[in-house]
Amino acid sequence: MTEKLIHGNQEFVERMLQEDPDYFNHLKQGQNPEIFLLACCDSRVSPSIITGMPPGNLFVHRNIANQALETDSSFTASLYFALKNLQVKQILVKGHTGCGGIAAARQERADPEMEGWIREVRNSLPDPEEQSDLTPDELSRLNVLHQVKRLKNHPVYREHGLGVKVDGILFHLETGRLELLT
Secondary structure: HHHHHHHHHHHHHHHHHHHOHHHHHHHOOOOOOOEEEEEOOOOOOOHHHHHOOOOOOOOEEEEEOOOOOOOOOOHHHHHHHHHHHHOOOOEEEEEOOOOHHHHHHHHOOOOOOHHHHHHHHOOOOOOOOOOOOOOOOHHHHHHHHOOOOOOOOOOHHHHHHOOOEEEEEEEEOOOEEEEEEO
């Protein structure tokens, strides 16, 4: 498996050097992404790949079911760095259809090691007693919209990000297309 990654990297390097012989010299000069993207860590939804963005264009934070939690110090640090140091111009919250984190939250059971996180995901969703007819994909959409609201109320955003546009997008696994939700 490691050999496959090394081979893929060699192809990447060759392709980038063909396009621009100084590509990696430019890359090492620093980053200046315009977008901070909060995404799910599902291996099928890699933000740079599905958006066709080369390295250096997206500052990405990933976690299960793309949660924008004040209590998540890793997310808070990423958001702060994106707003304060990188001065991003836009924030995107990207969810996806077929999300395992959403499914686990709706099933109301998780491995003990994941229960705390899945509980947070569950808190982002409508009460199943009130809206039991929602499909998993509709729940993914609602989760993204809830995370957009959470992000806009996050203390770091309120202090350093006012005026930075926040949008929600949904990646459809079945078509490969992105849908703008906000």
